Amino acid sequence: QKEVEQNSGPLSVPEGAIASLNCTYSDRGSQSFFWYRQYSGKSPELIMFIYSNGDKEDGRFTAQLNKASQYVSLLIRDSQPSDSATYLCAVSGAGGTSYGKLTFGQGTILTVHP
Amino acid sequence: NAGVTQTPKFQVLKTGQSMTLQCAQDMNHNSMYWYRQDPGMGLRLIYYSASEGTTDKGEVPNGYNVSRLNKREFSLRLESAAPSQTSVYFCASSAGWYQETQYFGPGTRLLVL
Numbered sequence: 001q002k003e004v005e006q007n008s009g010p011l012s013v014p015e016g017a018i019a020s021l022n023c024t025y026s027d028r029g030s031q032s033f034f035w036y037r038q039y040s041g042k043s044p045e046l047i048m049f050i051y052s053n054g055d056k057e058d059g060r061f062t063a064q065l066n067k068a069s070q071y072v073s074l075l076i077r078d079s080q081p082s083d084s085a086t087y088l089c090a091v092s093g094a095g096g097t098s099y100g101k102l103t104f105g106q107g108t109i110l111t112v113h114p
Numbered sequence: 115n116a117g118v119t120q121t122p123k124f125q126v127l128k129t130g131q132s133m134t135l136q137c138a139q140d141m142n143h144n145s146m147y148w149y150r151q152d153p154g155m156g157l158r159l160i161y162y163s164a165s166e167g168t169t170d171k172g173e174v175p176n177g178y179n180v181s182r183l184n185k186r187e188f189s190l191r192l193e194s195a196a197p198s199q200t201s202v203y204f205c206a207s208s209a210g211w212y213q214e215t216q217y218f219g220p221g222t223r224l225l226v227l
Binding site: 034042045 | 154155156157162172215218219220221
C-alpha cells in the first residue's frame with residue numbers, strides 16, 4: 001500500500017463545475033496536510049494546508065480533512081481552464097524515520113474544459 | 115525576493131560523469147530539501163537539511179551526496195551519473211522542520227545518456 005495515494009485521474013470537468021480531488025494516507029499519526037498545484041513544466045506551488053479535522057476554505061478552494069478515515073480532499077468550485085494542472089497531496093510524517101518529512105502522492109491531473 | 119533558485123535549468127550528462135546541482139534561497143529558511151520527480155512517481159525526497167550544519171538521507175539517497183554550504187545554499191552532487199538518475203530535480207526550503215510549508219525552486223531537468 002502506498003503511503004499517500006490520490007485518485008488516479010486524469011479528471012476532466014466542465015468549466016464552472018466542482019472538481020473533487022481525493023487523497024488517502026497510511027500514517028495514522030500524521031498531523032499536517034498540504035495541497036500543491038503543478039503546471040506542466042513548472043514547480044509545485046502551495047494551494048492550501050490543513051491541520052485540523054473539518055473544512056478549510058480559501059476563495060474557490062476548500063480542503064477537507066478526516067483523520068479518523070485518513071482522508072483529505074480538495075474541492076475546487078467554479079472550476080476555470082486555468083485550474084488545469086496536476087494536483088499533489090503531501091502528508092507530513094508523524095514519527096520515527098518519517099518525522100517531519102513530506103510524503104507526496106503521485107498526483108492527479110485535472111483538466112477543465114470550456 | 116527571488117525565493118528558491120536552482121542552477122542549471124537543464125543538463126545532459128554521459129554515464130559516469132559527475133555534476134553538482136546548486137540551490138539557494140533568500141527567505142532565511144532553516145530547512146532545505148532535494149527531491150526528484152519522475153513520471154507517475156510523485157516527488158521523492160533524496161536528502162534534506164533540517165538546519166544549517168545537518169544533513170540526512172531521504173527516501174532515495176543512493177548515488178547522491180549533499181552539502182549544506184551555509185544557511186542559504188544546499189547542493190546536490192552526482193558522483194557517477196547513471197541513466198536511472200534521469201529526472202527533474204527540485205530544491206525546496208521551509209522556515210522550520212515540522213509542519214512548515216515548503217517552497218520549491220524552478221527545477222533542474224537532467225538527462226543521463
